[in-house]
Amino acid sequence: xxxxxxxxxxxxxxxxxxxxxxxxxxxxxxxxxxxxxxxxxxxxxxxxxxxxxxxxxxxxxxxxxxxxxxxxxxxxxxxxxxxxxxxxxxxxxxxxxxxxxxxxxxxxxxxxxxxxxxxxxxxxxxxxxxxxxxxxxxxxxxxxxxxxxxxxxxxxxxxxxxxxxxxxxxxxxxxxxxxxxxxxxxxxxxxxxxxxxxxxxxxxxxxxxxxxxxxxxxxxxxxxxxxxxxxxxxxxxxxxxxxxxxxxxxxxxxxxxxxxxxxxxxxxxxxxxxxxxxxxxxxxxxxxxxxxxxxxxxxxxxxxxxxxxxxxxxxxxxxxxxxxxxxxxxxxxxxxxxxxxxxxxxxxxxxxxxxxxxxxxxxxxxxxxxxxxxxxxxxxxxxxxxxxxxxxxxxxxxxxxxxxxxxxxxxxxxxxxxxxxxxxxxxxxxxxxxxxxxxxxxxxxxxxxxxxxxxxxxxxxxxxxxxxxxxxxxxxxxxxxxxxxxxxxxx
Numbered sequence: 329x330x331x332x333x334x335x336x337x338x339x340x341x342x343x344x345x346x347x348x349x350x351x352x353x354x355x356x357x358x359x360x361x362x363x364x365x366x367x368x369x370x371x372x373x374x375x376x377x378x379x380x381x382x383x384x385x386x387x388x389x390x391x392x393x394x395x396x397x398x399x400x401x402x403x404x405x406x407x408x409x410x411x412x413x414x415x416x417x418x419x420x421x422x423x424x425x426x427x428x429x430x431x432x433x434x435x436x437x438x439x440x441x442x443x444x445x446x447x448x449x450x451x452x453x454x455x456x457x458x459x460x461x462x463x464x465x466x467x468x469x470x471x472x473x474x475x476x477x478x479x480x481x482x483x484x485x486x487x488x489x490x491x492x493x494x495x496x497x498x499x500x501x502x503x504x505x506x507x508x509x510x511x512x513x514x515x516x517x518x519x520x521x522x523x524x525x526x527x528x529x530x531x532x533x534x535x536x537x538x539x540x541x542x543x544x545x546x547x548x549x550x551x552x553x554x555x556x557x558x559x560x561x562x563x564x565x566x567x568x569x570x571x572x573x574x575x576x577x578x579x580x581x582x583x584x585x586x587x588x589x590x591x592x593x594x595x596x597x598x599x600x601x602x603x604x605x606x607x608x609x610x611x612x613x614x615x616x617x618x619x620x621x622x623x624x625x626x627x628x629x630x631x632x633x634x635x636x637x638x639x640x641x642x643x644x645x646x647x648x649x650x651x652x653x654x655x656x657x658x659x660x661x662x663x664x665x666x667x668x669x670x671x672x673x674x675x676x677x678x679x680x681x682x683x684x685x686x687x688x689x690x691x692x693x694x695x696x697x698x699x700x701x702x703x704x705x706x707x708x709x710x711x712x713x714x715x716x717x718x719x720x721x722x723x724x725x726x727x728x729x730x731x732x733x734x735x736x737x738x739x740x741x742x743x744x745x746x747x748x749x750x751x752x753x754x755x756x757x758x759x760x761x762x763x764x765x766x767x768x769x770x771x772x773x774x775x776x777x778x779x780x781x782x783x784x785x786x787x788x789x790x791x792x793x794x795x796x797x798x799x800x801x802x803x804x805x806x807x808x809x810x811x812x813x814x815x816x817x818x819x
Contacts, residue, residue: 330766349396373542468550552588560588583786627646708763710763729778
């Protein structure tokens with residue numbers, strides 16, 4: 329069945345308090361999707377962000393981002409006042425998130441709500457949430473309390489006894505930081521309380537949510553601290569090797585991501601229990617899950633942990649189809665999208681085919697005027713998801729300004745684009761026209777925004793993940809225009 333959706337992260341929603349949340353603007357966006365004839369809302373990972381503010385580097389693969397807890401909802405619940413929220417400087421640019429101010433202020437305002445709501449800690453709903461989340465919540469809340477106690481340094485730099493989770497130290501700190509542990513458990517309770525209501529509203533209105541599952545977890549996070557045996561650490565719990573990408577035409581020294589590498593042999597011995605738990609949780613959050621860096625399950629690039637660039641890495645075999653068979657056996661058939669971008673070998677293509685999952689087609693990658701690309705629509709089948717671009721790409725309008733002139737000329741000729749209709753809108757229409765079962769368009773492209781609205785530039789830090797939609801931009805006129813072309817191409 330042909331369908332279409334829009335890609336926009338929660339952080340990009342307009343709001344009064346500096347960042348998009350699960351408040352009324354999120355519900356209004358779902359209403360916009362319905363008016364626009366869409367069936368999917370795709371978002372980025374919703375985990376609690378760490379260094380660099382990237383949703384792909386989270387303090388936990390299971391926890392939600394407290395920044396997305398809607399403060400107006402907490403006001404309606406009597407846990408905060410409007411004055412308290414308005415007195416805080418959340419930033420003065422409605423087009424960009426100021427993550428520094430988020431970090432400095434969000435936890436403080438949530439602590440006020442927690443202090444007013446402490447009796448919830450003995451309420452059956454909270455106790456039920458703790459029980460349901462026991463596989464990850466206690467370790468996460470304890471980790472975050474310790475993180476702040478140790479002035480935010482990496483757990484690998486903590487005192488040896490607590491770094492290695494020795495029982496005496498665990499008991500000592502658990503007692504010392506009990507209120508902080510309860511606080512971090514509480515804000516997860518509020519996150520999932522708001523998320524579950526939002527997702528139910530989306531589903532009731534015929535909108536499915538596509539979530540995103542990074543293949544790797546952050547080295548500095550509760551996952552690695554609580555389960556170091558699952559990762560390639562030495563006896564001092566330092567990474568032996570880390571993840572990244574080899575040098576290529578885009579980067580002479582490659583990409584050094586720094587995530588710890590999995591001990592895949594241990595995961596196999598446990599029949600992928602941790603992965604099953606992780607994917608099960610993802611499907612409690614989302615209707616469809618996009619697995620990032622899918623090719624890493626076939627083979628992955630491992631770089632010596634002490635290296636400063638990715639030049640000296642090597643390719644090693646991943647678990648292959650075995651992990652997906654284990655997931656299917658335990659969880660049944662899963663609605664997964666495989667992010668199969670980048671350099672693909674025949675082995676990776678075979679893994680994708682054997683899995684049965686749809687891969688991704690990014691049209692910005694199609695128009696390398698020097699070669700016949702697999703991303704050109706005449707090479708598509710049905711079992712794929714087509715995008716104009718992803719969060720890592722330039723916006724369409726930005727691409728037309730910055731891409732090589734020969735590539736832009738090729739796209740104009742291939743799609744018969746013209747100034748009267750507009751290159752941007754013509755490109756979108758051709759995307760929706762493809763044979764792909766699902767087409768997803770970033771909201772920046774529907775709004776015809778330029779380079780200033782780019783979400784992320786890979787291998788850079790400091791100016792990413794900030795984009796926000798301005799209030800009033802998603803109006804009925806735009807929804808009607810999107811609905812018209814969606815209906816035309818039977819999506």
